[in-house]
Amino acid sequence: MLSGLKAPAPDKILALTQMFREDPRDAKIDLGVGVYRTPEGVTPVMRAVKAAEKRIWDEQTTKSYTGLAGDPAYARGLAGMILGEGIDPGRTAAIATPGGTGAVRQAFELVKAHGRADATVWVSDPTWPNHITILRHMEMPTRTYRYFDDATCKVDVEGMLADLAEVAEGDIVLLHGCCHNPTGANLTAADWTRVADLLAERGATPMIDIAYQGFGDGLDADAAGTRLLAERLPEVLIAASCSKNFGIYRERAGLLLTVSDASEAGTVQLVLNALNRANYSFPPDHGPRIVATILGDADLRADWQAELEETRLSMLALRRQLADELRQRTNSSRYDFIADHRGMFSRLGASPDEVAKMREDFGIYMVGDSRLNIAGLNADTVPVLARAIAQTCA
Numbered sequence: 454m455l456s457g458l459k460a461p462a463p464d465k466i467l468a469l470t471q472m473f474r475e476d477p478r479d480a481k482i483d484l485g486v487g488v489y490r491t492p493e494g495v496t497p498v499m500r501a502v503k504a505a506e507k508r509i510w511d512e513q514t515t516k517s518y519t520g521l522a523g524d525p526a527y528a529r530g531l532a533g534m535i536l537g538e539g540i541d542p543g544r545t546a547a548i549a550t551p552g553g554t555g556a557v558r559q560a561f562e563l564v565k566a567h568g569r570a571d572a573t574v575w576v577s578d579p580t581w582p583n584h585i586t587i588l589r590h591m592e593m594p595t596r597t598y599r600y601f602d603d604a605t606c607k608v609d610v611e612g613m614l615a616d617l618a619e620v621a622e623g624d625i626v627l628l629h630g631c632c633h634n635p636t637g638a639n640l641t642a643a644d645w646t647r648v649a650d651l652l653a654e655r656g657a658t659p660m661i662d663i664a665y666q667g668f669g670d671g672l673d674a675d676a677a678g679t680r681l682l683a684e685r686l687p688e689v690l691i692a693a694s695c696s697k698n699f700g701i702y703r704e705r706a707g708l709l710l711t712v713s714d715a716s717e718a719g720t721v722q723l724v725l726n727a728l729n730r731a732n733y734s735f736p737p738d739h740g741p742r743i744v745a746t747i748l749g750d751a752d753l754r755a756d757w758q759a760e761l762e763e764t765r766l767s768m769l770a771l772r773r774q775l776a777d778e779l780r781q782r783t784n785s786s787r788y789d790f791i792a793d794h795r796g797m798f799s800r801l802g803a804s805p806d807e808v809a810k811m812r813e814d815f816g817i818y819m820v821g822d823s824r825l826n827i828a829g830l831n832a833d834t835v836p837v838l839a840r841a842i843a844q845t846c847a
Contacts, residue, residue: 465582465820465821466485466486466487466582466820469485469486469818469819469820470483470485470486472812472818473485473818476816476818478816480816480837481816481817481818482815482816482817482818482829482830482834482837482838483818483826483829484817484818484819484825484826484829484830484838485818485819485820485826485829486826486829487634487697487797487798487826488702488826488828489697489700489764489768489797489828490828490829491831492831492832492833493831494831496700496702497700498700499699499700499757499760499761500756500757500760501747501753501754501756501757501760502699502700502701502743502747502757504753504756505742505743505746505747505750505753506743508746509739509742509743509746513742518735519549519735519736519738520726520735521548521726521727521729521730521734521735521736522547522548522549522722522725522726522729522736523548523549523735523736523738523741524549524738524741524742524745526745526749527549527706527708527741527742527744527745528547528548528549528708528710529542530744530745530748530749531547531693531695531708531710531744531748532545532547532708532710533748534666534672534676534748535663535666535676535679535680535691535693535710536676536679536680536683536710536712537673537676537680539680539683539684540680540683540684540712541715543715543718544712544713544714544715544718545710545711545712545718546710546711546713546718546719546721546722546725547708547709547710547711547722547725548708548709548725548726548728548729548736549706549707549708549729549736549737549738549741550692550707550708550709550729550736551705551707551733551736551737552694552696552705552706552707553662553664553692553693553694553695553696553707554583554587554694554707555705555707555709555733555736556692556693556694556707556708556709557583557584557587557662557692558587558732559692559709559725559728559729559732560660560690560692560709561574561587561588561591561593562591562728562732563690563709563711563724563725563728564593564625564660564690565591565593566728567724568623568625568658569623571594571623572594572623572624572625573594573595573596573620573621573624573625574588574593574594574595574596574624574625574627574660575595575596575597575598575616575617575620575624575625575626575627575657576588576595576596576597576598576627577597577598577600577601577613577627577628577629577633578597578598578599578600578601579600579601579635579636579800579822580597580600580627580629580634580635581629581634581635581662584627584662597616598612598613598616598617598626599612599613599615599616600612600613600633600636600638601633601636601638601800603802605790606636606638606790606794606800606802607638607790607793608633608638608639608640608644610640610644610647613648614647614648614651617648617651617652617655617657618651618655620652620655620657621655621656621657622655622656622657623656623657623658624655624657624658625657625658625659625660625690626652626657626658626659626660627659627660627661627662628648628659628660628661628662628678628682629661629662629663630661630662630663630664630665630666630675630676630678630679630691631663631665631666631668631669631670631674631675631676631678631795631796632664632665632668632669632675632795632796632797632798633796633798634664634665634796634797634798634824635798635800635820635822635824636794636798636799636800636824637791637794637795637796637797637798637799637800637827638790638794639669639794639795640678642677642678642681645677645678645681645682646681648678648682649681649682649685649686652682652686653685653686658686658688658689658690659682659686659689659690660689660690660691660692661678661679661682661689661690661691661692662692663675663676663679663691663692663693663694664692664693664694664696664697665697665698665796665797666693666698667697667698667758667761667762667764667765668697668698668764668765668768668795668796668797669765669795669796670795671762671765672698672758672761679691683712687713687714688711688712688713689711689712690709690710690711691708691709691710691711691712692707692708692709692710693707693708693709693710694706694707695707695708695740695741695744697797698761699740699743699744699747699757701740701743701744704737704739704740704743705737705740706737706740706741706743706744708741709725711725767828768796768797768827768828771827771828771830771831771832771835772791772792772794772799772827773792774832774835775788775791775792775827775830775835775838775839776788776789776790776791776792777792778835778836778839779791779839779842779843782839782840782842782843783843788801788842791827796827797826797827797828798824798825798826798827799824799825799827800822800823800824800825801819801823801825801842801846802823802846803823803842803845803846804823805821805822807823807845807846808820808821808822808823809821810845811841811842811845814841814845815837815840815841815845817837817838817841825838
């Protein structure tokens with residue numbers, strides 16, 4: 454059997470990372486992989502994370518399994534951070550998962566196993582490539598809806614709503630809660646209201662991937678769209694990640710959170726537990742326990758939020774600097790959108806050939822669709838990137 458296997462196509466982002474590592478130039482810049490870095494190029498361990506790990510080290514007496522759903526304190530803490538106080542906890546059910554990717558996968562498993570057999574999953578064009586990879590692997594019906602206007606570098610709201618007007622009852626609409634990956638262009642509060650109205654009218658269920666809460670406009674502002682849908686609609690699926698906002702990428706701390714009628718939430722929880730049992734049994738605990746420790750302690754939580762805010766503001770400052778540099782170098786407002794986008798990513802609108810030329814001529818590595826990781830820059834490399842863009846892009 455193994456001798457007949459065919460090698461899968463390489464992951465483009467991972468392949469780009471390997472190319473960067475093999476490039477001997479000292480002045481190369483990695484804007485591909487989606488991790489936060491300090492100006493020194495380090496992805497730090499947050500202060501509160503270190504303190505929480507020390508506390509766990511001192512106090513933990515066992516490494517036995519947690520429950521199938523994971524640590525209840527983790528689910529409560531993260532659900533509260535995402536949904537705020539407007540949702541009755543009795544309407545929710547949740548399971549810890551191996552990272553946000555695990556939450557996405559388990560959400561699709563829930564739809565496939567317990568939803569309508571013919572339900573279509575609608576995804577934005579563009580979206581995080583792994584959404585498509587997972588859906589294709591699971592052989593689930595998918596359709597795309599317009600999202601990003603390449604000409605304006607803004608959300609194509611009218612195109613989005615026109616496409617979603619075709620969703621059928623029971624379909625799943627995958628939305629990015631904030632800091633859209635790969636474009637950085639977000640829905641406004643008014644846009645979220647229109648989306649909620651449309652989904653309610655069509656009887657579709659939103660699935661929200663919220664991987665960057667706190668990286669855009671703040672913890673509460675970044676969750677506003679998710680909270681609106683949870684308040685307005687009878688059912689919502691939420692795939693959350695702690696990789697970015699807690700900086701615990703390798704600990705793989707994710708959560709699949711559902712909102713439904715309170716009379717059904719208990720059954721939903723049992724189904725979610727069974728999904729964990731069938732896929733990987735008991736979920737990882739170390740990362741979720743770090744998060745639960747931080748969210749459950751007022752001092753640790755305050756310190757974590759302060760450092761997260763520093764991280765958010767540093768990315769906004771880099772966006773503003775890059776937009777200003779490009780305005781000066783191109784003598785145009787063409788790239789002003791970079792300052793308006795939020796989160797780690799923006800998509801420049803450069804062609805694949807222009808992206809390749811910037812890599813070859815300047816040692817600047819970004820994904821082929823011109824998605825760049827703002828957090829891979831610092832004050833010294835922003836002018837280098839601006840010069841490369843100005844000299845390369847038509």
